[in-house]
Structures are given as C-alpha cells and as structure tokens.
Amino acid sequence: MHVIIWMLRVCFNHFNFDRINIPAINANEWKNILTDYNKIKVLRYFLNYKYGTNRISFDYQISIARKLGHQNRKSLSSVELFMKEFYGIASRISDFNELFIQYCHENLKNNKKSKSIKTKNLFLKDILDIFHKIGNRNKEFYIDLNTLSSIKSSIRKIKDQEFLSSDIQKSFIKLLTSKYNLSSILKKLKQLGLLKKLIPEFGEIEGQIQFDRFHSYSVDEHTFKVVRNMRQMFINKVDQTLKVECELIRRLPKIEILYLAGIFHDLGKGKGGDHSKIGIKIFKKFALRSKMNKSDSFLISWLIENHLFMSSVAQRMDVYDLKTVKNFTKTVDTVEKLDYLYLLTINDIRGTNEELWNSWKHNLLKQLYLSSRKILNKEIRIGDKSNINEKKNKLNTIFSVQNKKTKDILMQMPDIYFQKTSLRSLEKHFHLLKTLNASGVSILVEKNKDYLKLNLISKNMSGLFLRICNILNTLLLEVVDANINTSKDGKIAINTFLIKHRKLGNKLNNDDLKKITNRIKKAFNEEKLDILKIGKVSNPFSFKTHVEIHNDLQSNKTVVTIEALDTANLLSRIAKIFYENKIDVDSARITTLGERVEDNFYVFDRKTESNVSENKCARLQKVLLRL
Template sequence: MATRFESLPDRRTIVDRRTVADLLAAIPPANTSRMRAASVAILRGVLDRGRAEMAARLALHPSRGREVAAGYAYLTDQMLRLIADFTVTCLYPNPNPSSGERLTLIAVGGYGRGEMALHSDIDIAFLTPSKQTGWGEQIIESMLYTLWDLGLKVGHSSRSLDDMIRMAREDLTIRTALLEARYVWGDNVVYEEAARRFDREIRDGSAAARAFVTDKLAERNTRHVRMGDSRYVVEPNIKEGKGGLRDLHTLFWIGKFAYRVSELPDLVGKGLLTREELRRFQRAENFLWAVRCHLHILSNRPEDRLTFDVQREVAARMRYADRPGRSGVERFMQHYFLTAKQVGDLTAVFLAHLDETFAGRGRRFGMPSIRLRRRIDGFTLDRGRLALPKPDHFLADPVRLIELFALADRHGLEIHPLAMRQAGRDFRLIDNAVRADPRANALFLDILTSPRDPETVLRWMNEAGILGRFVPDFGRVVAQMQFDMYHHYTVDEHSLRAIGLLSRIEKGALDVDHPIATELFARLVSRRVLYVAVFLHDIAKGRRGDHSILGAAVAEKLCPRFGLTAAETQTVSWLVRHHLLMSATAFKRDLSDFKTILDFAGVVQSPERLRLLLMLTIVDIRAVGPGVWNSWKRQLLSDLYEAGEEVLRLGHKQKGRGERIEAKQAQLRAELGWDDATFDAYARRLPEAYWVAEPADVVARNAALVESADAAQLPLSIVATADPERGATLVTVYAGDHPGLFYRIAGAVHLAGGNIIDARIHTTRDGMALDNLLVQDPFGQPFDEPSRLDRLSAGIADALANRNRLADRLAAKPMARTRAEAFEIEPQVIVDNKASNRYTVVEVNARDRPALLNALAHAFFQSKVTIHSAHIATYGERAVDVFYLTDLVGDKLIAPARLRTMERLLLAAAEGEGSLAAVA
C-alpha cells in the first residue's frame, strides 16, 4: 500500500492512523456492541475530516483529479485497517488462530486500482484458505456493520481460494474485479497464494487472454449502446459513457490481463502506447477524475452524469472563465468532449495492437480471412484495411492525408488503426498550401458528396483531426456544445449526423418518415450544393453574432475553394443564411394566413431553393437528437412546402387558395351526404380562414360534432381523439364564444397533465367557438387511453362551466422543479403588425414551465383581445409561443398604450409573477 500512495502528498493530514489507533485502543472494555458504537463515533470524525481535507485540496487545485481520487482511496485504506485492527484486537481477539482461521482483506475493482470519488462504492473481498470459520464470520460481520454505521456503501464478498478461482472462471465481472485486486490488511501469505493462483489458473495462456479481450470488448460495445453510443451527447455519463473513465479502465484491464502489465507506464514498454500517448492517457484520466470528484461533492451522492444543472457549477469550480462568444460552461464542456475524443483515439490504437497480437496470419481479430489486392493508389492493404507503405508516406505528399479517406470511401474499405494513428500525428502537415490545392479539395468534395457513406468517412476524418485542420472553420466547432436542453449533441456531431440522415433520405431508407423529401431528391438539380450546405449550416456557431449570417459569409469563402461554381456558392450561402427560415415559419406562424405563405415564398423565390430548404430543414431538426422529430412537425413542414410550392408555381395569386377551399368543401359534401341547402348553410357559417387552416380529416370530424351538438341543442360539446398520425390528441371544443374561453381550456389541459402544442381557434358567424387543439402528454405522446381521454374532456367541460374552481386547483397543483431552471432565459415579447394583413402577431419567448400557456392566455384575456390561433413550440428549456390576435371587434391592435399594457402583462406572466390562482 505504501508504494501505491507514495506520491500522495501530506498523507497524515488526510488521516493519522497511529493517533486514531491509540484513540480506539483507549476505548474502555465493555460488551462488543457498546465498544463498536464508541469506535464508530471516533471513526466518523476521522472520515469527515479526511473527506473535508480532500474537498479542500480539490478546491485549491481543481484539476488534480488523480491525486484526489488516490486520496479518497488512501483514506478508505486507512479506515479499513483501523476497523480491522480494532475488530481483531479489541472485539474478537484470537491469540492463537488455527491455519483455517487466517483471513485477508483485499480491495477489488476501482478501489483496488487505488482510485475513488467521494461516494464511490467500497469494493472489498475477504479471502480464506478454505471454508469460513466461526471466528472469521464474526470478524467480517462486525467490520461490515461498522462500515454501514459510517454510512459507507460497501460491495463485499467472502470466499475461499477455491471459490475465488471457480467464480472468476465463470463470471467476467468477478474476473475483472480480481484483476485489480490489492492487499489491504490481514494474512499476507493468503493474499500471495491468491495472486499466484489467479495468474496461473485464470490468466495463463493465449486462449484465456483472447477470451478476456473478446468478452471485454463485447461488454464495452453493449455499454456504449446503452449509454447512447456517442461521445458527444451533451449530458454525458463520465464513468460509463463512450469516451469516459470506463473506456480507459477497459484498455488498462486488457493490457493487464493480456500483456501482464502491472502499472500504467508498463503499457509503453509493451509497445501498446507511445510515451506521448501515455501522457494523453494520463491527462484524460486526470481530467475525468477531477470532473467526477467535483460531481460527487456538488451532488453529495454517487452521481456520474454531467447534467445541465451541475455543468455550470463544475465549470466554475474548475475555473473556466467566459470568453467573447463562449461561456465558461461551454468552454468546459468542449474540453470534456475533446478529452472523450482522445479516449476514442487511444482505444483505436489499442485495438490495432490487439489485432496484431491475437489475429492469425491473413486474418483479422474476430473476423474471417479477407483477400484483396495488396496496393491501391500508393497505399497498401493489410487484411482488407488501407495501410501505409512506410511511416513517412504523408510527409512526401500531405495531400495523401485527404486521399487516404477518399480511397476508403471509394472502395468501401476500413482504415488501419496504425494508419489513423499516423494521420493523427501528421495532421499538422495540412497547411494553407494543402487547403488551396485543387486536388485536395476535389478529393474532399468527393467524400462530402459521396453516394455511399459520407457520414462514416467524415467521422473518421474528424476523429483523426484531419477535418478540422483541412476546414479550420469546422475545427472551431469540433467538440463545441451549446448550453441548452434542445441540442443533444456537439455542433460537429450534429452536422455529421445531418449528413448521414441526408444520405439515408437520398437512398430511400427514410421514405416512410419523409415521403415528400424522398420523392423530391431525384428531382434535385443541385445535389452537391445540398450536401455542402448541410455540412456548413452551423459552422459559425459559438461566434459573436447571428450564426446564420456569419455562416453564409464562411460559405462564400469556402465554396469556391471546394470547387463549386459561383452560382452554386450563392445557393449554398443562401441556404446557410436561411436554414432556420422554414422551421421558424412552419412552427411559429399561422399557415392559413396567406401573407405568411407569400412572405415565405418571397424569401425563397425558386422551387429548387424550396426543395433544398425542405431537405436541409428536415435533417437539421432530426440531427438535433432523439425524440425531437415527430409527425406533427412533418405535417407542418409538408403543409408549408405545398403552400409555398403552389405560390411559386402560380405566382402571387390566391387562385390556388380558392381552388383548395372548393376542393375541400366538395370532398366534405360527398362524405357527409347532406342536402345542398344544409351543407351550404354550414359552409357559410365558417370563415374562409377555417377552410384553409384545417386539414380535410379535421374538417370532417368537426362537421360531425357540430351536427350532433346542434341536433341535441347542447351548449357545449367536447371530443378528444388520439391522432397517431400527428403524434398528439386532437381535442375539439364547440361552445358559445365568450372572453376567457381559451385560457380556461389551457388551464384544464394543464390540470389533466397535458401540453397544448397547437391551437386553431375559430368563431362561426353565428357566435359559436370551434377550437381545435393538439395535446400531448408530458412525454410528447398522445393521450390514447379511454380513461385519460374522458378525464381530459371532463376537465375542460368543468372549467368552462366553472364547476371545478379552476383557480384554486391551479394554485394547489405544485409547480414541479424542471431541468429548465438551470438556464437563464430573459423573457421577451415581440409584437409584429406586418406579419399578417388581418392580425397582430405576438411572439413570446420564455423559459418553459408548467401552465405557461395558461398564464399567457390569461394575460391576453386581461388585455381584452381575441386569440385566433396559437402556435406552441418548445426548444428544450425555451418556449416560443406565437399568437394571432385582434381586438374584440376584429381589428388589429394599433394603439401604442394598449400594446405596452399587453406587453407588460405578458412579461409578468412569462416570468411567473404572482400565484397561479391570480393567473387563473
């Protein structure tokens, strides 16, 4: 143990074992329960002081992760030795133990490695030469009770040496834990015998090593899939996630088992790592341990997930300061992701060595024999993978750094890890001359626009550091996160995923989700323009200013270098400049308002641009992360595309609009089978905006509801139906129109546990409200169980009839603490009287929270305005709600004083001022 922690400074300030041992020895003799309780009181103080010392060291030197992790393990060692000595000497003395009463205590797993965080489990094993004795059972039980009384989480086992060997053979987890076994206390002879038998009976032979390596790599792959299979998720698990501590541990376990190394630096002697790679390994391990130790202290629990609510605090503790255009937390998280990337690079090097060590001639590790040509364009083939003919291959011609990946794409080959390692070493050979080289740029454009698998090859380039070096603007966003709940990945990971999605759409692999985009792809004139635009659309993020405008300027600089024509460059720049236009229009504007479509078409200007923009928008949204895309967004984008395409085809005339209304009414007339007089009267009751806004299936449902309600002379009728196609529940309310109708509906939906994602509010010419709402549950899914649908409908009916004391129930419902509270969002109200010819458009940006829509709707009620439609969009922690309004007589809101009053009420509602009772 002394050698394990000999580099740990000032060990006695952590715990002075001799002084504590004297205190324990001075406990007056009594029954074992009282003596053990007295020892716990002493040890608890020792533990608290030791932990406080380590926390103080971390606060003083916030980046010394390995030192602090070793300090916690050293403290645990000393505590166990003290407990063991006290138990054997004072509680259950045995002056003449028999040969069977020998006992040794070993540390296993991470604790055995000598690394722990504040709340890490203490993994220990009690070993005996043979079957356990009564005295040994007393010792083990007493020690465990003491540890539990101290509040420690202990993973323990008690085995004979024969049991240890048998279970290690059967269980990979036990085999791995024992690989890290370290003597802590007890009979050293038993420990040494255990170590010899483990080496001889478990580790001996290449077959055992191959089996261990295979099992550990399979375990690693399973863990990666479980944790999201990406290093670049913005709330990473620093222990179990891809690129985390467990990946580093796996490398060392493999080296220790298969190559018989005992310490990390021994990996260099075995040729598994170079000295520089060892330093990178140690830096990565040190950083990850520092982050983990800070996490445990901040959360005061065994927390290994770097969630949004702690990222800012960890960044502050580790002294990451704000910089122009970049917050401290974003700089910290970029360091994390670059570290995770380093772990991935080291893993690739390790796998190459495993392949060389364990694969037979002409075979690859775990793969069948592959026979291919031995050379391709100056590169060699090593068991089916592109390799280098000599180490200085790139030095002779740096363009080969790009050519390596172009050949891999063209021939569908993998790249040998040692070639990747050399590319990673030589990437600095890419200078301005290489960037300006037409051959290099042509090769890169071939990769980017490949009809095969551009995402994978670009990802390889990014892992090797080649992509960011060849395109320095892209290098600025490598490992860059955005501190929000909307984006699930770093900027570079998001862009590469978008390229992959675009390729899948082109191949028809996503035709069910995107039938229009799949069909349109074959009609594209500017295919390579689209791929370049997707690659560049977020390239200016993290700079001061609008990333769309700045990105368009970057595109104008890069596209000619890549070999695009002036016309293609102009289109790419336009797409990057407007890549948010289509989603903003579809999700935040009323598509039934013809001026919305005219304004959108006026910016787009050409059908080809519209097709390109649709596909860029789809992959941009889908690449944000899982669960962000849904059928409702698909429906809105499809509606906007069709309306925009119609305007661009027919010109700025409303001929198409009128034809669409006539066609919809003719279809409904045929479905209903009403006589002409009845149908014509019904059609006249509803304004033109209704027939434009509502899809044919909703129009048919509304007509059936109105017919049955009017026939029964019902003052209120509500129907809630699950709508899987839209990924929501359609709630239709038919009632006498009156002020405050919408905010009461919004409050009732909130009480039922629902969220309104879209609302289209219509008033018939005879004074009835016909409102269609799309509602989702808190998980973004439709309400589909009959009982929940009934509860939703009943809740709305009670609220509108004022039967359920809506205000009191809203006030009584607790406001759940949400993850959005980790973000600072200043509420903003934007009033736009130019976006519509008929309505005043009001956009509210605020932190998302329960009942926000209810509060905003009440503010509109207080402002004495009529809501005609509401469009609810949520981007992680940020809610963007847009409302189309008029005054009570149907005119736009013009008076400045009235607009100021409404804005003040909306800001108060967005900030959550006042109680829900007051809001309701």
C-alpha cells in the first residue's frame, strides 16, 4: 500500500485517497480496501508497541487473537479466526495492488493487449467463454480492466442458482482441460469471486490457516499450489528428478480427474471434523450438479478419501518390506488408482511446505509406488527373494576371495537389510566393514541434495542407539530417518541415518563433514556411556503426546509409535527411556511434520532378545506419555 500511495502522488498527482477511479474497482470495494489498510496499520502499530516487530510470529498469534476479541468456535480456534481475517485482508490488498499496476500500464503507456468488453450485462456462459478462449490461446494471460469491470458487474446481477446449473458446472470441468494458462485462470476466477460461486464450499476455506508449522499456506492458497504443481508437471516445467512423474502424468486417461481431486481434497477443512469424509460429501454434490459419470465420480471420491494414505504409509512403515506393500495394495487395488494417488500425493506434499519435500521423501514414495505397481501387475509376489539373491550374487562377483571374512560378516545381515539397501550402498558398507577399527566403529558421512547420510558400522553394544542420539544431539544434528540393522549373530550393527544440521541445514562443506566424522569416532572411543540429563524444551504449540505399542508376531519385535511435539532433544529422550528400560532398537522411522513428529520403532527386550512383555509395554507406555 505504501508503494501504491507513493505512485499515486508521483505518477498521478493524486493526494486524495477517498476514491480512485479504477474501472475494475467500484466505490464499495474501494471503501473496503481503505478499511483493510487501516486494520493493517493498527495491527502493525500493536506489534511494534507490544513486541517490537512487524512479524506475526507463532509466539504472538494467540495473544493477538485474544486481544482482538476472537473466540474459539466449533470448527476454528480463536487464532485461526484471527489469521483467517488477516489473510483475507492481505489477499484483498494484494489483488488491489495487481489491479493498480495494470491500471498504471494501461494508462501511462496506453498499453492495451486486447479488445475491451464494456457491456455490464454479460451472460454467465459469455464470462466462462472468455476464460475458455484464454485457456486455448498460446499467449500471456491478460484481461483488460474494462473487461474485468464488465465481468464483475455482470456477476453481481446473476443469481447464485445459475452458477450451479449442469451446463455451467460442465463448462468449469472443461476449463480444467485448457492447454494454456490454467493456473492464472483459476487464480483470476478466485479474485473475481467466481470460484466460490461455482463451488460454494470454496468460500469457506478462503484465508483459512492451521496453527502449526506443517502447513505454510492458507487452505485456498495450498489448493492453488497443488493444482499449479500438477500443471507444471504436466507441461514438464519441473526439476529433472521428477522426470518419471512427468511421463506418468501425461499418460493419465483424464487429467481433469487429477485436477478435481487437487481442488476438492481439502475443501472439507472449512466445516470442521474429518476433512476427507466431509470433502467426499462436498464433491458428490458437485458431481451430481455436473452430471458426472459414475466411474469418474467414484475415482475422485476415492482419491479425496485416501489423499493422505500413501504419504502416511511411506512415512510410518517400511516401504522396502513387501508385506507393507501388499497391505497397501489391498486399499489401492488398481494401477489406475495407484497412478492418480501417487501424483496427487507428491503434488500435495510439494504444495504444503517447501521444507517438507526432499529427495529422501521422494524416494520413499517412488519405492512404494514402483513396488505396488509390480504387485498389482503380478510381477512380484510376497516371499520372492530373487532381488535379495541377485544383490548377494553381485557382491560375491565384485569382491575377491581375499575378502571372504568381510563378506561372511555382511552375509550375516538379515534379508530385510539387503532388500532395502541399494547395491551401491552395499559396496560402501563392505569397505566400511573392512576398515572397522579397534574402537569398533567405521564411519562415512555423505552429502546429498537435501540431507547428510551417516553410514555407521559398529560392534553391537548395549545402548548403541542412545549413544548415537546423544552424539548427534551434541553436534546439533537432527535425525530425519534411521535404518538400524543388526546381524543375525548380534555382533555387528549397520546403521544408516539421514541427518541435517538444525541451523545450517545441508549447507556444510567437506571440512564440516570431516569434523563430524572425527567427533563421532572420538565419542565412540569413550568407553563410558554418558546418560545425559535431558530436559524438555519450550514450544509455542500444544499437542498431546500419543503412544501406541503392540507386538508384531511375524517379526517377533515390538512396534512403538510415538506422536509428540518436536523438540531438539526429543529423540535422545526417547532413546534414554528405551535404554533405562533395557529395550534395544532394531529399526526406526523418524518423521518430522512441522512442529510435531511421528516416530516408529521396532524394538526388543534386551534380556529375552524377543518382543517386549505386555506388562513391560504398559509401563513403557506410561513413561513415554510423559515426553
């Protein structure tokens, strides 16, 4: 707004802000913009007076919401209501800024790229036809201000029921198949208020946020980002790491099915409750209005209901275990469902939070997708060890007879280790085993695109997981994922940790990697295991810790699932509890979701080397709930 005020003074010699004659903004809209501007000024003054900042951080949002008189409602908390109002104000000012810049271009340079439509009585079909023409024209998206003014004026005169007619709803679906400018078209439909006329429930999620670090955007902005990600993937304007997905998305029988799933998957959040189930009800109303065929309607409803399923399995379960994949395919029972769900999942995550998407998460999802596809196509079956045997045979071929002792140690590892470890990593582990030093540890730290990979091979020992967690915590390294594998004879542990620095992320040089390696080796040379006094760290968010423990009869291990607020030392605290209760970790899956974590551990009783007894599980759960 400051820039606009300056431009009005300098470029237009305009000092009275009560009214500016911009065609696409009527008197009432201008009044609302001034009101929004005054609210922003009051909010900024309060932030500076109370906290000495212009930033509405998580730490201040709750107190500001209370100060402004917002009360909790059934579907939204007071802070979410406050931020919804703020996002609405910011969005309207942003839209006005866009129109004002266009106004400057058209008036100062007489820059008009298309013929104006000046009638104030456009039919709804005519309005949508304008967007259809733009969508099928390989030119930059542009609608002049006079035409925008005509569209807005006409929309106000059209009855709500007309927007919900079958022909208009079908026209909207057809719009999603536009060859060009789809993202810009959807954005303009929202700015004009057309989108919430076509899909009334969309208006309920405009500006809606969730008070967490997991969701970076309001629900409506997230929805646009998801569809935009899909569109960019379809026209091959994405990173080369998504090459497979680009090919897959162009082979979909109906791209509009994916776009509709992207538009509707979170619309249920405006109602409160299970947004997936509510989203299905919202979509079914749309499907009836548009007279969509039953097969398309069923598929989109299924995608909305299960849009979190694939990411949940990839993050919580071992996607290299064929039993996990088999269970997954019981729900995702056709290749068509799998293709659509995979593409929806990837673009949903990419549109939620830029820090959430990384090559590690991509690899997990791709592994689950490829394995599921093979099972659905009956290319592999449960219990098939051909892949494991192939890797073992290649290792035997690569390494000579002189390395028999090292090979024998490696062959002591369980099948699941070979199943989830690439041949390249197996070769690295082979060399690390050869250099296992007197202290009983061999380390390799690799730098990948999004994270560091710590390969740590050591003699198995009591409290190994706690020792590693303490070391990493001291080095300000947080664990993204952990694969812990113990040899069948219990003598050797081959551990792979995906880690990143809490402050520097992945911006570490080779000297940093050497220092990390040396510090870990030095810590392992210390015979005594330090049981650090680890306290809780304050967190502006609230989340009730949830712990589930059950015995897995097939693996003879106990599965511990922990959902809790993320803190810098959480993993060390969990490891300390395991150690003190004489429980060893067999494998772990660490998942960070904004301000909270979902950690899954396969553990066993140190004394019996089997699953944990029911009484001990109950005691363990009580202790873990105090995290």
